[in-house]
Amino acid sequence: MIELEGLTKRYGEKVAVNNLTFTVGPGIVTGFLGPNGAGKSTTMRMVLGLDRPTAGDVRIDGRRYDQLKDPLKYIGALLEAKAWHGGRSAYNHLLCLAQSNGIPTTRVREVLDTVGLAAVAKKKTKGFSMGMGQRLGIAAALLGDPRILMFDEPVNGLDPEGIHWIRTLMKSLAAQGRTVFVSSHLMSEMALTADHLVVIGQGRLLADTSMADFIERNSRSYVRIRSPQRERLLDVLHRAGITAVESGNGALEVDGGKAEHIGELAARHQLVLHELSPQQASLEEAFMRLTAESVEYHAHSDAPVPRQQWGDDWKRS
Incomplete structure (x- = not known):
C-alpha cells in the first residue's frame, strides 16, 4: 500500500505538488492521470525518496522509502526507461x-x-530499442518480487x-493481491487496464474514484435513436414527457434516458x-x-504554422 498525506513539493515559487492525500491499495490497478506538468512524475519520485517533500509524508507499507531495508523487495518501479549503463548487458545490469x-x-x-x-x-x-528498454525497466521493477509496483508510462515504445x-501483466499482478500504480497519457489503454483512478491537475487532487464512477460523473450519457417514423416518434416522446433533440443524420438524442424505457414506449x-x-x-x-x-500548455489548432526561417535559402539553393 502507498499512502500520501498532505504531500507538497515546491521549487522556489512554483508549487509542483499541492497537499496531495490519497491511498493506493492492493488488489487493483490504480491509474494516475493528469495533464503535462500536473505533478505526476514529481509525486512518483517522492514516493521513491528521489525528491524530498517540502511538506507532508508518503509511506510504503507504513514506512518511508529510506526506512526499507531491502527496498526492491517492497516496491519495484519504472520511472525512466534507460536508467542503466549502456556498456553493460541486460543480464549484468539486473545482476548488479x-x-x-x-x-x-x-x-x-x-x-x-x-x-x-x-x-x-x-x-x-546501448543497442536496445526504446521498446526493449521498457522491457528491461519492467524486469528491474519485478526483480525483487515486490508487493508494490509503480510504472510511469510503461507502454512507451x-x-x-x-x-x-x-496490460495483461499489470492485471495479473493486481489479481495476485499486489499494489499496482501506473501513470499514462494513453487514455485508451488506461481505460482497459485501470480499475481505480487518481487524477491531479496543477499539483492538486481532482478525483480519487473508480473508473466507472469517474466516467459517469464527468461525462454526458444519452440515448441515440433513429426511426423512419421520426415525427410520430417525437410526438410519442413528447407526450411521455421525454425531451429529444436533433443531432444530425436524422438521429435524435435523449439525455439521461433509459434505452429500455424508450424501446418499450416505441413498441x-x-x-x-x-x-x-x-x-x-470515453x-x-x-x-x-x-x-x-x-x-x-494550450495548443490552438487554428494558429498559423510559423514559416521556417531557412525556407527562402532552400528555394534559392
Whole structure:
C-alpha cells in the first residue's frame, strides 16, 4: 500500500505538488492521470525518496522509502526507461541490482524470461530499442518480487503485442493481491487496464474514484435513436414527457434516458426503430472535461504554422 498525506513539493515559487492525500491499495490497478506538468512524475519520485517533500509524508507499507531495508523487495518501479549503463548487458545490469539488494541471482533469468529478453540477455543495452528498454525497466521493477509496483508510462515504445503483454501483466499482478500504480497519457489503454483512478491537475487532487464512477460523473450519457417514423416518434416522446433533440443524420438524442424505457414506449406505439443505443463518453472525454481548467500548455489548432526561417535559402539553393 502507498499512502500520501498532505504531500507538497515546491521549487522556489512554483508549487509542483499541492497537499496531495490519497491511498493506493492492493488488489487493483490504480491509474494516475493528469495533464503535462500536473505533478505526476514529481509525486512518483517522492514516493521513491528521489525528491524530498517540502511538506507532508508518503509511506510504503507504513514506512518511508529510506526506512526499507531491502527496498526492491517492497516496491519495484519504472520511472525512466534507460536508467542503466549502456556498456553493460541486460543480464549484468539486473545482476548488479540483485546483488546490491540481496536478491538471488536465479531471479535475474526469471525476470528476463518474463519480459521476453532472454534471447538478448548478453547484449549491451546501448543497442536496445526504446521498446526493449521498457522491457528491461519492467524486469528491474519485478526483480525483487515486490508487493508494490509503480510504472510511469510503461507502454512507451512498445508494439501492439508488447502493449497487450504489459496490460495483461499489470492485471495479473493486481489479481495476485499486489499494489499496482501506473501513470499514462494513453487514455485508451488506461481505460482497459485501470480499475481505480487518481487524477491531479496543477499539483492538486481532482478525483480519487473508480473508473466507472469517474466516467459517469464527468461525462454526458444519452440515448441515440433513429426511426423512419421520426415525427410520430417525437410526438410519442413528447407526450411521455421525454425531451429529444436533433443531432444530425436524422438521429435524435435523449439525455439521461433509459434505452429500455424508450424501446418499450416505441413498441407500444408500433414505431419502427433503426437505432436505439445508449451512449457514454470515453475516459478521454471525461478526463478532458475534468482537467480543462488545469492544463498548463494550450495548443490552438487554428494558429498559423510559423514559416521556417531557412525556407527562402532552400528555394534559392
